[in-house]
Amino acid sequence: xxxxxPHGGAGAGAGHFAxxxxxxxxxxxxxxxxRPDELDAVVDRAHAAWRAWRxxxxxxxxxxxxxxxxxxxxxxxxxxxxTREQGKPLAESYAEVARTxxxxxxxxxxxxxxxxxxxGRPVRSxxxxxxxxxVAAIVPWNFPLQLASAKFAxxxxxxxxxxxxxxxxxxxxTRLLGSVxxxxxxxxxxxxxxxREPLGARLASxxxxxxxxxxxxxxTGRAVAAGAVxxxxxxxxxxGGNDAAILLEDxxxxxxxxxLFWAAFRNCGQVCxxxxxxxxxxxLHAEVVxxxxxxxxxxxxxxxxxxxxxxxxxxxxxxxxxxxxLTNRALADGARAAAGGFRLDRPGYFFAPTILADVPAxxxxxxxxxxxPVLPVxxxxxxxxxxxxxxxxxxxxxxxxxGADPDRAGAVADRLECGTxxxxxxxxxxxxxxxAGIKESGVGVxxxxxxxxxxxxxxxxxxxxxxxx
Numbered sequence: 001x002x003x004x005x006p007h008g009g010a011g012a013g014a015g016h017f018a019x020x021x022x023x024x025x026x027x028x029x030x031x032x033x034x035r036p037d038e039l040d041a042v043v044d045r046a047h048a049a050w051r052a053w054r055x056x057x058x059x060x061x062x063x064x065x066x067x068x069x070x071x072x073x074x075x076x077x078x079x080x081x082x083t084r085e086q087g088k089p090l091a092e093s094y095a096e097v098a099r100t101x102x103x104x105x106x107x108x109x110x111x112x113x114x115x116x117x118x119x120g121r122p123v124r125s126x127x128x129x130x131x132x133x134x135v136a137a138i139v140p141w142n143f144p145l146q147l148a149s150a151k152f153a154x155x156x157x158x159x160x161x162x163x164x165x166x167x168x169x170x171x172x173x174t175r176l177l178g179s180v181x182x183x184x185x186x187x188x189x190x191x192x193x194x195x196r197e198p199l200g201a202r203l204a205s206x207x208x209x210x211x212x213x214x215x216x217x218x219x220t221g222r223a224v225a226a227g228a229v230x231x232x233x234x235x236x237x238x239x240g241g242n243d244a245a246i247l248l249e250d251x252x253x254x255x256x257x258x259x260l261f262w263a264a265f266r267n268c269g270q271v272c273x274x275x276x277x278x279x280x281x282x283x284l285h286a287e288v289v290x291x292x293x294x295x296x297x298x299x300x301x302x303x304x305x306x307x308x309x310x311x312x313x314x315x316x317x318x319x320x321x322x323x324x325x326l327t328n329r330a331l332a333d334g335a336r337a338a339a340g341g342f343r344l345d346r347p348g349y350f351f352a353p354t355i356l357a358d359v360p361a362x363x364x365x366x367x368x369x370x371x372x373p374v375l376p377v378x379x380x381x382x383x384x385x386x387x388x389x390x391x392x393x394x395x396x397x398x399x400x401x402x403g404a405d406p407d408r409a410g411a412v413a414d415r416l417e418c419g420t421x422x423x424x425x426x427x428x429x430x431x432x433x434x435x436a437g438i439k440e441s442g443v444g445v446x447x448x449x450x451x452x453x454x455x456x457x458x459x460x461x462x463x464x465x466x467x468x469x
Contacts, residue, residue, distance in 0.1 A: 017196055019172055022087035022313040023303035023348045029085075031171040033195035036202060039163075042191050043208040046134040046161040049188030054131045054159035064108035064157060067184040071101040074180045082145060082173040083304035087312040087349070088267050090304055100149040100177070106431045107157035110452055122465045129456040131159035132234060133210035136203045138224065140216045141167035141315050142270040142371075144174050150446055151213045152181075152190055158455035160211070161189050165203055168196045169316045200224070207231045211455060214238070215272070218394075218440050225443070236444030236454055238272065241397025241437060242369045244390035245275045245426060246412060248383070248403030253284060256402050256424065257291040263400070263426035264292075265299070265353055268311050269373040270319075273398040273420070273427045277366055278377045279386040285379035289338050289357045292377065296339035296353035303348070313349040314372055320349040323372030326365040327354060330376065335359040340373070361389065369395065383412065391417040396438035400426040 015035070018027035034042070053060065071078070079093035086093070117125035137151035144166050152162045166174035171194040178192030193199065200220075204212045205227035213236040214224045221239040228235050245260060247253075264275040280288040302309035314320040324343055331341060340354030351373050359366055359376040366376050380386040390399055400422040401409040413421035419437045422428065429435055435447040444454055 017168060019085055020169070020316070021084055021348075022315050023305070025317070025348050029172060031168070031175065031194045034193040034199055039193060039199070039202055039206065040208075042163055042193055043134060043206055045188035046163055046191065047208055049186055050131070050133055050159075050161045053156075053161055053186060053189050057159070060157060060159065061108045063185050064104050064153070067181040068101040068104035068108065070180045070184050071097065071104065071177065074176070075101075078145065078173055078176055078180070080305070081176055082170075083312075085170050085172050086141060086144060086304075087315050088304050089309050089312055090307070092267060093304070096143060096146045100145045103146075103149045103153045103431055104181075107153040107452060110157060110449065112158065112449075112452060112456060117460075124463050124465050126461050128459045128461060129158075129453070130459045132455060132457060133160060134208055135160045135162045135211040135213060135455065136206065136209040136233075137162055137164040138200050138204065138212070138214040138216070139164065139166050139174065141169040142267060142272070144170040145177050147215050148174055148177060150451075151215075154446075154451045155211070155213070155455045156185070156190065158452055160455055163191050163193060163203060163209070165193050165195070165200055168194065201227055204228055205230055209233050211236070213444075213454075216240070221442070234454075236442075236446070238435075238437065238442045238444075238446060239440060240272045240369050240371070240395065241418075241441050242276050242367075242393050242395040243273055243398045243400070243418070243426070244277045244279060244393075244416075245400045245402060246383075246386050246390055247278065247280045247284065247288060248401065248405075248409060248412065249281045249283070250404040250408075251284070251402050252404060253287050253291050257288075257295060259425055260402065261292055261295040264375045265296075265311060265373055266427070268314055268351075269375070270315060270371055271427065273429075275375065275400065275426050276370060277390070278375060279380050279389060280377055282379040282381050285357075285377065289355060289377050292375065293338035293355040296355050299353050301344065301350055301353065311353060311373060314351055315349070317349060319372065320351060323351050323370060323374055326368065326370050326372075327351075327356070327374050330356055330359050330363045330365040333360050333363050335363065335365075335376070367393065387412065387415050391415075394440040397441040398422070398427070398437075400424075 016030040082093040115127040135155040204224045211234040212228045215238040221237045304312040338355040340352030344350035354374040356376040398420045399416040401413045403409040434450040436445040
């Protein structure tokens with residue numbers, strides 16, 4: 001069902017599904033499930049709206065700026081609803097809303113006018129960028145609003161229309177965001193559809209969709225790409241990461257411990273580009289483990305609506321079970337929990353912030369993406385060994401190097417096989433920079449002008465230069 005009223009009633013009726021508060025583990029609202037015939041109608045409306053939307057860049061800019069203002073005005077409602085269904089601390093939800101409005105403003109002002117090709121021939125060649133058509137955006141549950149805007153803001157600015165499907169774990173704040181943004185746009189330009197699978201598969205494979213942009217797991221990303229093949233729609237995939245942080249011999253452990261800890265544990269570790277493995281020099285390993293464990297033991301874990309909470313719950317029961325399973329496997333394999341290592345005995349999906357030492361290098365908590373509040377710290381004796389271990393993964397999203405000499409750390413970072421590398425920090429992105437992974441971390445580019453052009457196709461016009469009179 002398209003976004004209209006922001007959320008459903010108290011009980012799950014026919015065609016509706018329950019939405020759970022991860023801080024309690026109980027359902028608190030419902031969302032509507034989109035039927036196949038409704039999806040067809042939504043895509044048809046997106047096609048109809050595209051004809052006018054693509055023709056007037058000035059009107060698009062004005063509408064997107066108005067939408068940014070509307071998102072800011074609705075910030076309190078959006079943030080509180082986001083925390084209720086996603087679990088993150090309220091301050092992080094406000095930051096996500098702010099990022100959403102900022103992204104609308106950023107892309108609203110981006111120029112993609114004609115470009116002259118100067119190739120020395122007596123021909124005037126010009127690239128004129130054209131939109132693709134209706135875009136399908138499929139968004140996960142860790143940053144529902146921020147990732148939604150990362151997809152619809154550049155797509156709309158480019159002159160496309162968008163049909164967006166949020167995760168069934170976090171549909172409500174996205175429906176509210178859709179209502180707020182759509183009020184500033186012509187009808188049919190942005191529509192939110194909610195539901196459980198196979199809705200995402202139907203949307204990705206719909207013959208009326210010209211570009212599918214997806215963020216989520218590698219297996220689901222493969223399925224999305226396979227579904228888009230039938231109509232030869234363009235595909236952009238951001239499929240997560242297993243980012244490594246390499247600490248050098250000269251690192252100031254206490255000086256970087258806070259930054260390193262929160263680079264791993266922000267949003268309860270549910271960040272695609274979070275630090276998910278730490279490689280520390282053997283001489284410093286025990287000091288690194290204890291510095292991180294001390295922060296894990298003292299971090300306040302609680303409901304996101306509690307102003308004292310720094311870490312909220314894991315978002316959903318299946319993800320909590322995965323985090324628990326990976327941790328228990330590591331402990332069974334001989335790892336030691338320097339902090340945490342267990343599910344908290346309280347209602348909701350809470351897991352103690354966990355620092356693991358003595359982890360076998362082949363343990364799944366090291367080789368897979370845990371996507372939760374668990375961090376293995378592994379020792380190394382040779383820097384080449386650490387770089388090899390950091391690169392020995394099917395993922396390639398991000399990585400970082402930490403040390404007293406930024407130039408030396410930068411030289412090590414140049415050896416990392418990933419899309420983004422950070423020096424002495426991790427996970428910070430500008431709206432103006434490209435964001436892309438290699439290997440199994442994705443296909444295509446988000447962010448900056450690269451993200452805009454991912455929603456456009458070049459149309460080239462040649463004409464002879466007029467001879468001088």
